[in-house]
Amino acid sequence: MNVSISHQDDILTVRLDGTMDYTATSLMNGLISDINSISASRVIFDLAKVARVDSVGLGMLHLAKDEIVGKGRHLTLRGAAGSVRRLFELTDGDASFDFE
Numbered sequence: 001m002n003v004s005i006s007h008q009d010d011i012l013t014v015r016l017d018g019t020m021d022y023t024a025t026s027l028m029n030g031l032i033s034d035i036n037s038i039s040a041s042r043v044i045f046d047l048a049k050v051a052r053v054d055s056v057g058l059g060m061l062h063l064a065k066d067e068i069v070g071k072g073r074h075l076t077l078r079g080a081a082g083s084v085r086r087l088f089e090l091t092d093g094d095a096s097f098d099f100e
Contacts, residue, residue, distance in 0.1 A: 001050075003031055005038075012040035017049035020057025028060040032067050043068050044100075048079030053087050065097065076100055 001018035012035065018024075035043060045061070047053075053061075061077075068075045076098045080088060088094045 001027055003027065005034065007038055007040060010040050011042045011044060012038055013044045013046060015046040015049070019051055020053040020060065022054070022056040024057065025060065028064065032064050035064070035068065036071065040073065042074045042076065044076045044078050046078045047084055048081070050080075050084055053084050058087060058091060058093065061093075062096070074098070 001016060001020060001024040003017075004015045006013045006015075014031065014035065020028075045064070065075050077088075078100050080099060085094075085099075088097065088099075
């Protein structure tokens with residue numbers, strides 16, 4: 001998985017590209033640390049280029065959400081489509097996350 005981060009005004013955008021599965025665990029753990037070091041009240045995870053998310057990837061997104069929201073920030077998922085969006089619907093993740 002590839003990650004790029006941009007920070008403009010009070011919004012931190014994290015663009016993910018690839019597959020979110022067990023192979024991305026250490027990358028996501030580092031990403032959460034990076035996010036915590038950047039001051040922004042809103043964090044957007046752009047999933048438009050994520051081809052697949054498995055249960056481990058979904059769990060990592062929940063952990064990221066807990067960490068981000070726990071710091072008083074707002075998390076939004078952007079661009080989730082196809083099977084990625086369907087996974088959120090099947091697991092009630094669409095009720096746990098804000099989407100745009």
